[in-house]
Amino acid sequence: xxxxxxxxxAAGVSASTVSYVLSGRRRxxxxxxxxxxxxxxxxxxxxxxxxxxxxxxxxxxxxxxxPHCEDLTAAIIQQFVHTIMEVARGxxxxxxxxxxxxxxxxxxxxxxxxxVDGVILMDTDETDQRAATLEESGVPAVVLGTPxxxxxxxxDLDFAAAAALAVSHLAAQGSAGVALMxxxxxxxxxxxxxxxxxxxxxxAAPGPPRTVRVCEPTWPGVEAWLSSVSHDLDRLTxxxxxxxxxxxxxxxxxxxxxxDDVTVVPICPSxxxxxxxxxLDHVEIPVAEMARTAAExxxxxxxxxGHATSHLFEPHLVRAS
Amino acid sequence: xxxxxxxxxAAGVSASTVSYVLSGRRRxxxxxxxxxxxxxxxxxxxxxxxxxxxxxxxxxxxxxxxPHCEDLTAAIIQQFVHTIMEVARGxxxxxxxxxxxxxxxxxxxxxxxxxVDGVILMDTDETDQRAATLEESGVPAVVLGTPxxxxxxxxDLDFAAAAALAVSHLAAQGSAGVALMxxxxxxxxxxxxxxxxxxxxxxAAPGPPRTVRVCEPTWPGVEAWLSSVSHDLDRLTxxxxxxxxxxxxxxxxxxxxxxDDVTVVPICPSxxxxxxxxxLDHVEIPVAEMARTAAExxxxxxxxxGHATSHLFEPHLVRAS
DNA sequence: TTGAAAGCGTTACCAC
DNA sequence: GTGGTAACGCTTTCAA
Numbered sequence: 195x196x197x198x199x200x201x202x203x204a205a206g207v208s209a210s211t212v213s214y215v216l217s218g219r220r221r222x223x224x225x226x227x228x229x230x231x232x233x234x235x236x237x238x239x240x241x242x243x244x245x246x247x248x249x250x251x252x253x254x255x256x257x258x259x260x261p262h263c264e265d266l267t268a269a270i271i272q273q274f275v276h277t278i279m280e281v282a283r284g285x286x287x288x289x290x291x292x293x294x295x296x297x298x299x300x301x302x303x304x305x306x307x308x309x310v311d312g313v314i315l316m317d318t319d320e321t322d323q324r325a326a327t328l329e330e331s332g333v334p335a336v337v338l339g340t341p342x343x344x345x346x347x348x349x350d351l352d353f354a355a356a357a358a359l360a361v362s363h364l365a366a367q368g369s370a371g372v373a374l375m376x377x378x379x380x381x382x383x384x385x386x387x388x389x390x391x392x393x394x395x396x397x398a399a400p401g402p403p404r405t406v407r408v409c410e411p412t413w414p415g416v417e418a419w420l421s422s423v424s425h426d427l428d429r430l431t432x433x434x435x436x437x438x439x440x441x442x443x444x445x446x447x448x449x450x451x452x453x454d455d456v457t458v459v460p461i462c463p464s465x466x467x468x469x470x471x472x473x474l475d476h477v478e479i480p481v482a483e484m485a486r487t488a489a490e491x492x493x494x495x496x497x498x499x500g501h502a503t504s505h506l507f508e509p510h511l512v513r514a515s
Numbered sequence: 516x517x518x519x520x521x522x523x524x525a526a527g528v529s530a531s532t533v534s535y536v537l538s539g540r541r542r543x544x545x546x547x548x549x550x551x552x553x554x555x556x557x558x559x560x561x562x563x564x565x566x567x568x569x570x571x572x573x574x575x576x577x578x579x580x581x582p583h584c585e586d587l588t589a590a591i592i593q594q595f596v597h598t599i600m601e602v603a604r605g606x607x608x609x610x611x612x613x614x615x616x617x618x619x620x621x622x623x624x625x626x627x628x629x630x631v632d633g634v635i636l637m638d639t640d641e642t643d644q645r646a647a648t649l650e651e652s653g654v655p656a657v658v659l660g661t662p663x664x665x666x667x668x669x670x671d672l673d674f675a676a677a678a679a680l681a682v683s684h685l686a687a688q689g690s691a692g693v694a695l696m697x698x699x700x701x702x703x704x705x706x707x708x709x710x711x712x713x714x715x716x717x718x719a720a721p722g723p724p725r726t727v728r729v730c731e732p733t734w735p736g737v738e739a740w741l742s743s744v745s746h747d748l749d750r751l752t753x754x755x756x757x758x759x760x761x762x763x764x765x766x767x768x769x770x771x772x773x774x775d776d777v778t779v780v781p782i783c784p785s786x787x788x789x790x791x792x793x794x795l796d797h798v799e800i801p802v803a804e805m806a807r808t809a810a811e812x813x814x815x816x817x818x819x820x821g822h823a824t825s826h827l828f829e830p831h832l833v834r835a836s
Numbered sequence: 837t838t839g840a841a842a843g844c845g846t847t848a849c850c851a852c
Numbered sequence: 853g854t855g856g857t858a859a860c861g862c863t864t865t866c867a868a
Contacts (some may be wrong), residue, residue: 195627238627240624240627240628241628242569242628242629243565243574243628243629243630244564244565244566244568244569244574244629245565245569247565248563248565248566248569253564253565255611258612262593262594262597263590263593264590264593264594264786264790265590265790266587266590268589268590268592268593269584269585269586269587269589269590271589271593272583272584272585272589272592272593273583273585275612276583279612279614280614283614283617288611288612288625288630289611289612290576290609290610290611290612291579291596291600291609291610291611291612293600293601293604296604303561304609306516306559306561307561307562307563307564308563308564308565309564309609411790412790413792413793439790442763442767442792443792446767446770446792449767449771450770465585469585469586469732469733469760471734471763471764471767472734
């Protein structure tokens with residue numbers, strides 16, 4: 195494989211000139227540049243990443259801690275990962291996976307060995323050790339979620355507002371009693387911020403009587419959940435669902451029990467709402483936008499070395515078309 | 516951050532000794548090793564990955580091309596990715612994501628810049644350009660699926676046998692007419708090998724009358740599919756499903772139409788079969804085992820530099836418990 | 837059992 | 853506008 199010296203020789207210039215042509219960090223005469231680029235093409239030269247990283251002190255790689263899940267949520271995560279990779283590639287960076295199960299140690303190892311220039315941490319807890327580790331390490335980083343006690347830039351949907359929006363949508367339809375179906379991640383410690391935020395937004399919003407219950411994402415789990423909330427409320431007419439994986443069983447069971455008086459408003463990505471048994475009005479989780487924002491917030495730190503800011507997305511209601 | 520020279524100084528040895536202690540590639544006296552390790556701990560030394568990669572000519576990183584999907588299949592992919600990462604970490608390697616949408620060019624770039632020591636390519640077509648690129652590049656690699664015209668080691672489930680097994684299971688129950696629900700990926704070019712293999716195994720197996728149709732993974736899509744196959748067959752009593760995302764709508768619609776005379780046998784991971792409306796006998800896709808095998812096949816090439824062999828998994832029927 | 841030193845292939849500073 | 857060259861931090865051969 196050709197090295198930079200080979201290209202330099204072929205083009206009749208020095209190695210540094212080749213480097214500058216390729217990086218564009220120096221003015222090079224048009225003729226010289228053309229000769230160099232021709233030599234690069236002729237020899238099929240591709241710079242050695244390790245050598246570049248060693249010399250320049252940056253790897254052009256970002257680390258990504260993505261959670262591992264077994265249900266419909268996996269599709270969301272993938273969307274996220276994919277979008278982040280898109281942004282990264284657009285800036286000539288690569289993406290290294292960091293094991294979410296390995297916690298702070300994995301982060302420390304990857305950072306200390308200088309494998310990455312920055313990190314995106316998904317799926318943070320309310321008190322997230324990894325976020326603390328990240329902050330203390332000093333690498334550029336962005337977290338998804340709203341962990342407490344960190345100054346790292348966060349990106350998240352405003353889940354309190356999202357739940358409130360769902361309630362007001364149901365209230366406007368004249369709902370008599372509304373239940374929030376929360377994911378098991380609500381219960382901690384450590385709990386997930388988004389679950390807790392949704393509960394507070396749900397509870398605080400004006401409207402009909404309400405109840406909140408956690409649900410297992412299985413058919414029997416949803417069946418049990420339904421009977422619980424039916425006890426909690428005089429009359430159940432609306433369900434706010436913050437638990438994608440439970441949606442197919444919920445819709446199936448409501449239909450089976452002929453409960454078409456119950457309106458379901460999920461808080462979920464539109465891609466998931468579209469795959470359901472019946473199209474539903476929903477509060478959208480703008481996954482791609484959030485991922486893009488997270489990635490761009492990271493790159494802002496990598497390039498301008500400027501301070502990055504958090505971004506809390508406003509929820510929007512998407513009507514079933 | 517401490518460098519190897521700092522550790523060497525602190526331990527009163529040379530840098531090479533530190534390197535050897537850490538790599539274990541040379542016998543070191545117990546006392547020296549202890550002193551070195553102590554210094555490593557004291558200074559919090561972590562070797563610089565780029566420097567190591569440059570000097571040793573290997574990155575301890577493997578590349579992974581994982582497909583991007585929007586439905587239930589995403590959970591399978593994640594399981595795969597997660598298992599591969601587990602194996603990689605067990606061998607002190609990291610995993611770099613390679614954009615599946617960027618085709619051969621992405622592979623070439625990653626390989627030519629020596630970002631990775633080997634590659635795992637998922638979701639190959641029957642005639643896969645990327646597999647060809649990979650083979651020609653000469654890097655250690657493993658592909659999932661059975662692309663034609665490559666000598667790269669392949670890992671896959673024997674989908675022909677899997678479909679045949681599903682048919683024989685239905686035949687044993689006295690099924691009168693069986694339909695295969697194929698994924699849209701059946702139609703090419705380029706088509707997916709697994710879809711084509713399933714069709715041939717399905718068709719060739721002895722048993723009741725059969726029909727094969729492709730299905731869109733939506734409720735209307737499945738509705739349309741059901742009416743097509745009902746025309747094809749005198750009497751539909753069994754469905755072999757090679758299309759995870761279509762399972763929830765299929766089960767929902769069969770129930771809605773009170774077709775409990777129809778038995779559904781999916782070819783899918785057990786994790787997915789378990790999340791369904793009703794537990795189903797299914798032909799298992801052993802995702803974790805396949806991922807593990809793929810990763811280990813790659814590492815066999817990385818370490819022994821020996822020739823790796825393909826692995827076609829025998830299908831097994833898993834009964835709903 | 838250990839050390840010295842020559843690379844590995846870039847980048848970027850300092851000259852010209 | 854271009855070239856020389858010293859890093860970057862490690863691995864590994866050669867010598868002792």
